[in-house]
Amino acid sequence: xxxxxxxxxxxxxxxxPVLTVGMVICGALLLVAVAAPWLVPRDPAAMSTLGLAPPGxxxxxxxxxxxxxxxxxxxxxxxxxxxxxxxxxxxxxxLGVGVGLAAGLGARGMDRALMLITDAFxxxxxxxxxxxLISLSAPSAGLIILVLGLTGWMPVARLVRAEALGLRxxxxxxxxxxxxxxxxxxxxxxxxxxxxxxVIVAAALRVGGAILAESFLSFLGLGVQDPVVSWGQxxxxxxxxxxxxxxxxxxxxxxxxxxxxxxxxxxxxxxxxLDPRRGKGARV
Amino acid sequence: xxxxxENLGIWVLQRIATTxxxxxxxxxxxxxxxxxxxGDPLDQMVSEGMSRADQTLMRQQLGLDGSLAGQYLHxxxxxxxxxxxxxxxxxxxVRDILAETVPATLVLTVTAYLAHLLLALVVGxxxxxxxxxxxxxxxxxxxxxxxxxxxxxLGLMAILVLGAKAGWFPLGGMHAPDAAFMGPWTGFLDxxxxxxxxxxxxxxxxxxxxxxxxxxxxxxxxxQDYILTARARGIPERLVLWRHALRNALLPxxxxxxxxxxxLLGGAVVVExxxxxxxxxxxxxxxxxxxxxxxxxxxxxxxxxxxxxxSLLADIGYHLLDPRIRIAADGEVGR
Numbered sequence: 001x002x003x004x005x006x007x008x009x010x011x012x013x014x015x016x017p018v019l020t021v022g023m024v025i026c027g028a029l030l031l032v033a034v035a036a037p038w039l040v041p042r043d044p045a046a047m048s049t050l051g052l053a054p055p056g057x058x059x060x061x062x063x064x065x066x067x068x069x070x071x072x073x074x075x076x077x078x079x080x081x082x083x084x085x086x087x088x089x090x091x092x093x094x095l096g097v098g099v100g101l102a103a104g105l106g107a108r109g110m111d112r113a114l115m116l117i118t119d120a121f122x123x124x125x126x127x128x129x130x131x132x133l134i135s136l137s138a139p140s141a142g143l144i145i146l147v148l149g150l151t152g153w154m155p156v157a158r159l160v161r162a163e164a165l166g167l168r169x170x171x172x173x174x175x176x177x178x179x180x181x182x183x184x185x186x187x188x189x190x191x192x193x194x195x196x197x198x199v200i201v202a203a204a205l206r207v208g209g210a211i212l213a214e215s216f217l218s219f220l221g222l223g224v225q226d227p228v229v230s231w232g233q234x235x236x237x238x239x240x241x242x243x244x245x246x247x248x249x250x251x252x253x254x255x256x257x258x259x260x261x262x263x264x265x266x267x268x269x270x271x272x273x274l275d276p277r278r279g280k281g282a283r284v
Numbered sequence: 285x286x287x288x289x290e291n292l293g294i295w296v297l298q299r300i301a302t303t304x305x306x307x308x309x310x311x312x313x314x315x316x317x318x319x320x321x322x323g324d325p326l327d328q329m330v331s332e333g334m335s336r337a338d339q340t341l342m343r344q345q346l347g348l349d350g351s352l353a354g355q356y357l358h359x360x361x362x363x364x365x366x367x368x369x370x371x372x373x374x375x376x377x378v379r380d381i382l383a384e385t386v387p388a389t390l391v392l393t394v395t396a397y398l399a400h401l402l403l404a405l406v407v408g409x410x411x412x413x414x415x416x417x418x419x420x421x422x423x424x425x426x427x428x429x430x431x432x433x434x435x436x437x438l439g440l441m442a443i444l445v446l447g448a449k450a451g452w453f454p455l456g457g458m459h460a461p462d463a464a465f466m467g468p469w470t471g472f473l474d475x476x477x478x479x480x481x482x483x484x485x486x487x488x489x490x491x492x493x494x495x496x497x498x499x500x501x502x503x504x505x506x507x508q509d510y511i512l513t514a515r516a517r518g519i520p521e522r523l524v525l526w527r528h529a530l531r532n533a534l535l536p537x538x539x540x541x542x543x544x545x546x547x548l549l550g551g552a553v554v555v556e557x558x559x560x561x562x563x564x565x566x567x568x569x570x571x572x573x574x575x576x577x578x579x580x581x582x583x584x585x586x587x588x589x590x591x592x593x594x595s596l597l598a599d600i601g602y603h604l605l606d607p608r609i610r611i612a613a614d615g616e617v618g619r
Contacts, residue, residue: 120309123592125550128568128584132314135572135580136321212434216554219436220569235437242440243448253437260432268428 019269022204025262033078040072044229052245062247064237070247073229074255080230081259084144085211089203091149092210096156097199101187103157104164115161122154130213134222141224144217148210156202163198167191197274205267208260215256231256296600303596310588311363314581315356359581368582373574378582381567386586388458389563392486392556393548395479399487400494400544407491408498412506413525427492435489435551439558442481453481456560482559486551493547497540501533508532538605542598546591 032039041060048067055062061070103114121129133147167173168191176186217223218232219239226233231252238248334342343349362369368378407423414420447455454460460474505511506529514524553565560566564583571579 116306116309120306120313123306123310123546123595124584124588125546125553125591127550127553127565128587131553131568131572132317132580132584135575136318208432212432215434216436219434220557220572222572232434235434235440239440242444246444249437249440249444253434253441256434256437257429257432260434261429264428264432 016269016272018265019273022262022265022267022269025258026266029078029082029259029262032075033082036075036079040069040075042069042072044068044072044076045227052241054245055247061251062245064234064245064248065241070234070251073234074231074251077229077231077234077252078255078259080141080224080228081211081214081256084141084148084214085207085259085263087145088148088152088210088214089206091145092152092156092206093199093203095149095153097160097192097195099153099157100160101164101191104161105168105183105187105191111161114157118154118157121151124151126151126213127216130217131222134217139217139222139225141228144214144223148213152206152210156199156206159198159202160195163195164191167194201267201271201274203267204263204270208263208267211256211259211263292603295603299596299599303592306592307589308360310592311360311585312356314584314588315359318577318581319352319355363582363585369578371571371576371579373571373576373579378578381579382564382582382586385562385564385567388561389549389552389556389565391458391475392479392482392561392563393552396483396486396490396551396555397544397548399483400491400548403487403491404494404498407495408502409525409530411495411499412502412529415503423495427495430488431490431492433489435485435554436558438489439482439485439555442485443559446481454478456558458562482555482561485558486548486555490544490547490551494537494540494544498533498537501536502529505529505532535602535605539598539602542595545594546587549587549590 046068048063050059050063051065051067053059053063053067055070059069059071061074063069064073099114099118103111103118106114129151130147133150134143137143173186173190176190181190214223214230215232215235218230219236221233221236223232224230234252235249238245238252241248340349348355359369366379368382370376371378371381374381407427411420411423414423442453443455447453454477458475458478459471460466460478463471463474466474506525511524511528514528515521519528549565552561552563553568555561556563556565557569564587568580568583570576571583
């Protein structure tokens with residue numbers, strides 16, 4: 001028996017089907033989100049007397065209770081998913097990289113204290129902490145981004161710390177220290193660039209999770225409020241008409257699934273591409 | 285790190301002490317997050333035209349008078365004795381609410397976890413056995429898709445298709461309306477019928493992480509020399525896999541179990557609110573809507589406690605189970 005990884009060497013590293021499919025899905029979604037105002041066949045907010053019309057001519061994906069076109073709302077809803085997904089991951093990355101670098105490169109005492117805090121945050125099932133924080137203020141996109149970011153940085157911090165611990169013993173870091181460079185400069189110019197592959201893979205994989213979290217909050221009615229459209233909110237509104245209008249819940253759910261699959265494939269593919277050591281069998 | 289038998293005891297004590305410290309940090313975090321946020325819990329309860337004197341009295345009754353630090357000590361002290369105060373929305377002790385909802389959540393999560401493990405075991409082995417073949421790619425693709433599904437949506441779809449259209453399963457809840465009049469056996473069957481969809485959804489969206497982990501440790505085990513030896517001795521491949529590789533691959537899984545708990549509890553929040561399962565998650569979501577802070581603080585703290593205890597037990601279990609560490613403890617093998 002030969003260990004796995006045989007067929008991988010022959011193909012070019014960029015031609016992994018996982019990465020390609022992931023990039024196509026994510027790229028297409030980005031285009032849809034950017035071009036949403038020009039793509040929508042109808043005004044997403046326009047109501048009509050034709051409520052709960054099944055998918056068919058005129059309304060390819062049907063209409064909701066208020067007679068609004070589901071396809072148009074679906075297209076417009078892609079924006080909030082992507083914005084919240086990306087921005088919240090950005091917040092988590094900034095926090096996680098900061099904490100991880102400080103713990104990995106700083107003094108032992110600081111490392112211990114920061115890791116205790118990280119463990120404490122990780123001990124909450126995330127959703128409880130998210131619900132607790134969301135409940136403290138009126139729901140808005142900014143609040144959701146902040147809350148998902150504040151509750152999502154811990155795995156990034158651990159990952160960055162582990163890598164930084166390995167890097168700090170390497171010769172180029174020792175040389176930089178020997179030259180008398182400040183710890184900030186070492187962290188920023190010498191360690192961080194070497195962490196980028198790890199950070200990029202973590203980012204892609206976390207966007208999917210953030211999009212799922214946003215959709216669940218919207219499903220509970222704790223997400224963005226009505227003039228703004230989001231997929232989770234469409235499911236929440238369609239839930240009461242599950243039996244009369246299956247399309248109200250089905251299509252937004254498929255859209256969420258497609259998006260999250262896209263980002264997970266992108267993350268998996270990038271991991272294979274950027275870090276062959278961990279490409280196999282690592283956790284999702 | 286090696287432990288002699290006495291050292292192991294000390295290590296366990298140390299681990300318990302860290303866990304206790306962590307719990308204090310967690311409960312403090314919950315308290316301070318809620319109390320430092322803008323707004324006063326009393327605002328939710330004060331009605332128009334309530335006199336100042338009545339408000340002061342109410343403040344005293346709710347333990348909201350005095351310094352924040354004093355309130356914190358009071359709350360934490362009472363909470364440690366199992367007294368979580370009174371629910372604002374349900375007008376009864378939080379303790380009573382927890383006594384009803386925690387068992388419901390446990391029934392759901394334990395069932396879901398058993399299904400999760402079974403799925404992970406089958407799929408993980410399938411991927412390890414079929415590595416590099418179409419089987420692995422299919423299992424990978426289905427797993428990744430399921431992992432990416434919003435569980436609340438999958439729940440609604442299951443209700444729509446398997447519940448409403450096919451009529452195989454109830455649309456939600458934990459018991460049929462007439463469950464109180466059923467015998468123990470029919471009552472149990474009724475519970476099982478209600479469990480299938482929520483537990484199934486929870487297992488389906490979560491198993492892939494474990495399956496991938498198991499695949500990785502199985503592949504690692506299959507590359508070891510003792511597997512080569514076993515194969516060279518002509519032991520059938522099926523036995524090699526089951527008896528030799530799997531047994532060694534399962535051990536790392538034990539450490540993972542404690543880490544699965546947050547996932548399952550979090551998933552339970554989602555699934556409970558879709559299926560109307562009367563557990564902790566649904567109660568928390570309801571409590572959020574009514575800004576019922578005593579209840580929110582209690583469920584959040586309790587969830588954190590369960591998770592921290594879970595990882596403590598997994599850690600200790602791992603140390604007791606791993607023969608390498610045990611041998612190292614006897615000083616025969618230095619590591």
